[in-house]
Amino acid sequence: MNLPLDNKLQLESLLDGYSLKELKNVASNIMEQYKNNSNKGNDLINSSLTSKVYAVYRLPATYSAFGEALKHTLELYDQNIDSVIDVGAGSGSASLAASHLLPNIKSFTLLERNKYMMEIGKTLHNFDYINYDLSKDNLDIKADLVISSYVLNELDQNSRINAINKMWDMTNKIMLIVEPGTPEGFVLIREIRDYLISIGAHVIAPCPHMGVCLNTWCHFSTRVSRSKLHKDIKGGDAPYEDEKYSYIAFSKNEVIPCKNRILRHPQINPGFIELEVCSKDGFKKLKYSKKDKELFKKARKSDAGDMI
Numbered sequence: 001m002n003l004p005l006d007n008k009l010q011l012e013s014l015l016d017g018y019s020l021k022e023l024k025n026v027a028s029n030i031m032e033q034y035k036n037n038s039n040k041g042n043d044l045i046n047s048s049l050t051s052k053v054y055a056v057y058r059l060p061a062t063y064s065a066f067g068e069a070l071k072h073t074l075e076l077y078d079q080n081i082d083s084v085i086d087v088g089a090g091s092g093s094a095s096l097a098a099s100h101l102l103p104n105i106k107s108f109t110l111l112e113r114n115k116y117m118m119e120i121g122k123t124l125h126n127f128d129y130i131n132y133d134l135s136k137d138n139l140d141i142k143a144d145l146v147i148s149s150y151v152l153n154e155l156d157q158n159s160r161i162n163a164i165n166k167m168w169d170m171t172n173k174i175m176l177i178v179e180p181g182t183p184e185g186f187v188l189i190r191e192i193r194d195y196l197i198s199i200g201a202h203v204i205a206p207c208p209h210m211g212v213c214l215n216t217w218c219h220f221s222t223r224v225s226r227s228k229l230h231k232d233i234k235g236g237d238a239p240y241e242d243e244k245y246s247y248i249a250f251s252k253n254e255v256i257p258c259k260n261r262i263l264r265h266p267q268i269n270p271g272f273i274e275l276e277v278c279s280k281d282g283f284k285k286l287k288y289s290k291k292d293k294e295l296f297k298k299a300r301k302s303d304a305g306d307m308i
């Protein structure tokens, strides 16, 4: 799911007038900050220009990853979603993706503590922000869908369970958490899964079961097209980048999980296709030959992250 062109043009216009040298410099400082200072609860964006460069650099990728995770969640959950709370919303990429996938949503509330992120978000969309620190503040609000996208890994370990409890209390129907698809990002998702199941949450996606997860690194990938400006700032010539993400979606009510979740790109061989999947019994390989007709066709069209 790629950021629509009009949103991309609006986003990139924020950097009109700056020299490329300055933008590259800011971008490399941001990446340095994220490499060295994540997980510590620190504010990583500290100026208006930093938040703009960060958005151009990262928003298309987080939009796409969050959008894919929400799409897979909605395949298994068909109740109406009227309201969203987006925790650690940044410039609002996850809400933007949710608004594009669910155009009937009536209200979006974006919670964010960083004034530069809020500032830039307000120039990109009309969602309402509340100044809110997930580690310190309490708010008595609720929404059908509560989301956090690439946020919980920024909190220090001690604040996380508290933050997750707050988000779960805000949830009427679904809570969806997306994190980087790194081994560390997945471990965080698995810890959140264990904890939420222990307090009675029901997993919607990606898991086909609610038993112990034996995966060592469950992650998915989405292909994000790159603009000229993105290449200029970040470097490299590739026309796209693959954004890896891990996610977990919970429901307040029981849901029927998928039968199998495809974990890797299908292996297409002459006459048969092999899929590596997570099933209700954990990891397994499925093989479909042409004789399986409809299933073979479905497997051929499928991709990692799909259910089958």
Ligand SMILES: C[S@@+](CC[C@H](N)C(=O)[O-])C[C@H]1O[C@@H](n2cnc3c(N)ncnc32)[C@H](O)[C@@H]1O
Binding pocket: 041, 058, 059, 062, 063, 066, 087, 088, 089, 090, 091, 092, 093, 094, 111, 112, 113, 114, 117, 132, 133, 134, 135, 136, 148, 149, 150, 151, 154, 155
């Ligand atoms: C990596 S950005 C992700 C932004 C957005 N959710 C996205 O997917 O593009 C992380 C965001 O979480 C916010 N954040 C980090 N810790 C926070 C906290 N304790 N309370 C509120 N927001 C927080 C940061 O200010 C930043 O905007």
